[in-house]
Amino acid sequence: MAFLFQKFQEAVKTLAKSPVFARDPRHLQFEADINRLFLYTSYNRLGRNADEADAENIIDMAGKASLADQQKQVQENIHSQIKTFCNTLDGVLLPDSKNMNELPESCPQTKATPRRSGLSFAVGRDGPPSDNSxxxxxxPLKRAELSQSLKDLIGYTLDLKPSQIPHKDAGQGLFLDGEADVGAVVALYPGVIYFPAYYQYIPGYPRVDAHNPYLITRYDGTVINAQPWGVGGETRELWDGFSVTEVSANMQGDEKGSDRIWKLLSKPMEAKHGGSGCDVLERRNPLAFAHFANHPSKGMSPNVMVCPYDFPLTEQDMRAYIPNVLFGSSKEVKMKRLGSFWFKSGSSNKSELDAHVPVLKTLVLVATRALCDEEVLLNYRLSNSKRRPAWYTPVDEEEDRRRWS
Known part of the structure; x- marks a missing residue:
């Protein structure tokens, strides 16, 4: 397997430089990332009994398959792993009687409070849902017990402890406890999902990252805020995404002219939608800690990469283990990106929406090499057009530039 993995690593480096990707920089980086994910996750799916011919075929496909085909295969590879993960946890957590596993068709809505501003509209609710029936x-397993059971069954779990990054701001780090193969999904990014149409309701908008280090953006502009999830919980419960971690007051202060223009241009619609209700989620989820992964310091290398994963909501038996809720309407509003701004570009075609399976646009972390009892490190790829924090050392300056071009 070590020999086959070396071939995959060489393919990753070669294909990333292919002139096929030489279009606009941002899309180039997206294609290169999907290409890597295609190789890593397909390699993982081959398993330990793979032979050289199988590996050669995948490498050949990576050089010839369209972006759409590679994206589809990555989704299938990730979904296969997530399904195994969910089935494993079901085997640990669910009672023997199958009728106790039936999810409710709907969950009771919590009583909404009067909303006076965008921020209060986003925070929304007084407390956790009261009806747990x-x-x-x-x-009744504790999270630590569930985590240990997962490790016993799949070979690894996650742990939070002081980071090994030599910087005072490193804080808690994310550690893999056990062994995970290259291409394995090692962590899920939890929290509230915001489509571009709802950016204005992210707490702290427009400077949403000023007091929140737990925000992440997908290439399609979807933002996930992991701050409300925190470190999860000790039960399976109804979770609306806004009732666990108290969000601090909006600290925008005096708005400069540029900030006012941003708010004016980025506002796509009148706010008539709040959170999309509540979902039954497993708050003890042992892998819902991707937001604690640190950026590697100088001389260190990342060992995971971000992978977009569109979870199909038709998979009701798996829903409790996907640690995300959607803010606003489940129907995505069509938005158009122009530079740093997003504009509403007309309503979505109903027939188009009906033709597609409804999904949650989430993110997972995928191992880029075999991992064993070590800290999980993710290349943050912070924009080089803004002032970066003192602790940030670029892994690849060119990738940073392309990602945010």
Whole structure:
């Protein structure tokens, strides 16, 4: 397997420089990332009994397959792993009686409070949902017990402890406890999902990252805010995304002219939608800690990369283990990106929406090499057009530039 992995690593380096990707920089980086994910996750799916011919075929496909085909295969590879993960946790948590595993068709809505501003509209609710009768019964295991059971069954779990990054701001780090192969999904990015149409409701908007280090953006502009999820919980419960971690007051201060223009141009619609309700989520999820992965310091290398994963909401049996809720309407508003701004570009075609399976646009972390009892490190790729924090050392300056061009 070591020999086959070396071939894949060489393919990753070669294909990333292919002139096929030489279009606009941002899309170039997206294609290069999908190409890497195609190789890594396909390699993982081959398993330990793979032979050289199988590996050669995948490498050949990576050089010839269209971006759409590679994206589709990456989704299938990731979904296969997530399904195994969910089935594993079901086997640990669910009672023997299958009828206790039936998810409710709907969950009770919590009582909304009067909303006076965009921020209060985003925070929304007074407290956690009070009616837990709709939550399916599970075994009363503590999160630590569930985490250990997962490690026993799949070979690894996650742990939070002081980071090994030599910087005072490193804080808690994310550590893999056990062994994971290259291409394995090692962590899920939890929290509230915001489509570009709802950016204005991210707490702290427009300077949403000023007091929140747990925000991440997908290439398609979807933002995930992991701050409300925190470190999860000790039960399976109804979670609306806004009732666990108290969000601090909006600290925008005096708005400069540029900030006012940003708010004016970025506002796509009148705010008539709040959170999309509540979902039964497994707050003990042992892998829902991707937001604690640190950026490698100088001389260190990342060992995971971000992968977009569109979870199909038709998979109701798996829903409790996807640690995300959607803000606003489940129907995505069509938006057009122009530079740093997003504009509403007309309503979505109903027939188009009906033709597609509804999904949650989430993110996972995928191992880029075999991992064993070590800290999980992710290349943050911070924009080089803004002032970066003192602790940030670029892994690849060119990748940073392309990502945010």
């Amino acid at each position: 709709a939550v399916p019964q599970t075994k």
